[in-house]
Amino acid sequence: MDTIWPEALPTQSGPKYKAVANTIRQAIDAGTLAVGAKLPPVRDLAFRLGITPGTVARAYTILTDEGLLSAEVGRGTFVAPPKSPLxxxxxxxxxxxxxxxxxxxxxxxxxxxADVGQVALMRECLSKVAQADAALFLNYPTRDSYLPLRHVVADWLSTLPLGPLTPEDVVLTHGGQNALCVTFQTILKSPKPTIAVEELSYAGFRRAAELMRAEVVAVEMDGHGVLPDALEAAARQHRVQAVCVSPEVQNPTASHMPLSRRKQIVDVARRHDIQIVEDDCYRIGETRAPSFRALAPERGWHIASISKTLTPALRVGFAVAPEGRGPDLRRAAEYGFFGLAQPLAELIRLMLSDPRTPxxxxxxxxxxxxxxxxxxxxxxxxxxxxxxxxxxxxxxxxxxxxxxxxxxxxxxxxxxxxxxxxxxxxxxxxxxxxxxxxxxxxxxxxxxxxxxxxxxxxxxxxxxxxx
The missing domain is CATH 3.90.1150.10 (Aspartate Aminotransferase, domain 1)
Known part of the structure; x- marks a missing residue:
């Protein structure tokens, strides 16, 4: 580290923690800091540079989040090896x-x-799938082959305040994250779209946005979720195309967005033509207010899954389009991954239609x-x-x-x-x-x-x- 800062922190505009992070990042890129190199303790580096320990700690945290550094309890902070997708x-x-x-x-x-009986149900349904006609295991899935499951899912979701819902509005996905990606593929336009998220939010929003090469802007929030005035300001400054929210169960703060706030968000979205993407994957209880799809049927997109209610192992989720946008959403899914495997779709149909499942x-x-x-x-x-x-x-x-x-x-x-x-x-x-x-x-x-x-x-x- 002495070769990185021979005297003091390089002078540059902006927060000091960014200067620290950028200097370490450049040293890693240049090979000055090799994989496995140990960085100084936070307090030691802060003393050397004449800045606060919190500034250095924030820089280390940013680089750890990026995968450039790794923190090991009791040992210190090291330059991490190149990240592997595995x-x-x-x-x-x-x-x-x-x-x-x-x-x-x-x-x-x-x-x-916890397993409260859903594993036994899955095994029973898997046994039934195994006895199905051979065509289920040999043919490419078609749009019509998913229709029975879409009917079941529409019925499964019918207890939610989603507004008018038909099977044609539902697309089956590989979990909620896949539903989010398909939704972004459907609604985002222009080479560099912008997505707004609450300043504390599910990290999957950002990861899906990165896949779309979209810019992500954080919007200030309070105990009820995103602030309407802050969203308005972001829309004017960044031309936001979509805002991601979790009104029923805000992740990670466990807060709830009341109906009055939801209506204010809808007003802002309509003024600036912003699509509203609602993540409902963490709710395991009853809903407490109408969804954005019900409040803004022309721009409300709903993401749900069975991961927090039955099992995450099957990786099954649902994307629900606004009224009239079902064909667009289904086209994005078909072009992207053709749909769920037919045996999996049949398994989910059997499980969700079983009278024991509720x-x-x-x-x-x-x-x-x-x-x-x-x-x-x-x-x-x-x-x-x-x-x-x-x-x-x-x-x-x-x-x-x-x-x-x-x-x-x-x-x-x-x-x-x-x-x-x-x-x-x-x-x-x-x-x-x-x-x-x-x-x-x-x-x-x-x-x-x-x-x-x-x-x-x-x-x-x-x-x-x-x-």
């Missing part, structure tokens, strides 16, 4: 094996559903609420945002803790959680908070022990604020 899958498998080998290790990165969804919801109850009992005296029918909680950290330090300390204690930084744009603001997801794969007593370890950390912050 790394995420490998990491997921490692987490699973680690939990098997160490029952005290609990991953609370993403919600994991009861299974209710049981999943109740079981997940048991984990929420344990979480609230353990952490409720802190600044915790929660709901019995949301599979995660939002914890605003007490004085003495910073999100990055707390997540590292939690991981060292065998509990993996997500920092607020992971939900902000790379140069955006992130509050001092963490998201804790429910893990129905582990026994309730194991989960409770993990919550008590987090409480012990919250009760005993480090003497000096660690960054």
């Amino acid at each position: 790394l995420d899958d490998v990491w997921s498998r490692q987490l699973h094996l680690l939990e098997q080998a160490d029952p005290d290790h609990v991953s609370l990165f993403s919600p994991r559903l 009861d299974l969804v209710t049981k999943v919801r109740r079981r997940m609420s048991d984990y929420i109850r344990v979480t609230v009992n353990a952490l409720g005296r802190f600044d915790l945002v929660w709901d019995a029918e949301i599979p995660f909680v939002w914890l605003k950290l007490p004085s003495g803790w910073r999100a990055a330090a707390f997540t590292r300390a939690a991981e060292k204690a065998g509990v993996q959680i997500r920092s607020a930084d992971e939900f902000a744009l790379r140069d955006g603001r992130a509050p001092n908070a963490v998201r804790i997801a429910m893990n129905g794969h582990v026994p309730l007593d194991t989960f409770e022990a993990a919550m008590l370890r987090l409480r012990a950390l919250l009760d005993n912050p480090p003497e000096q604020i660690s960054v």
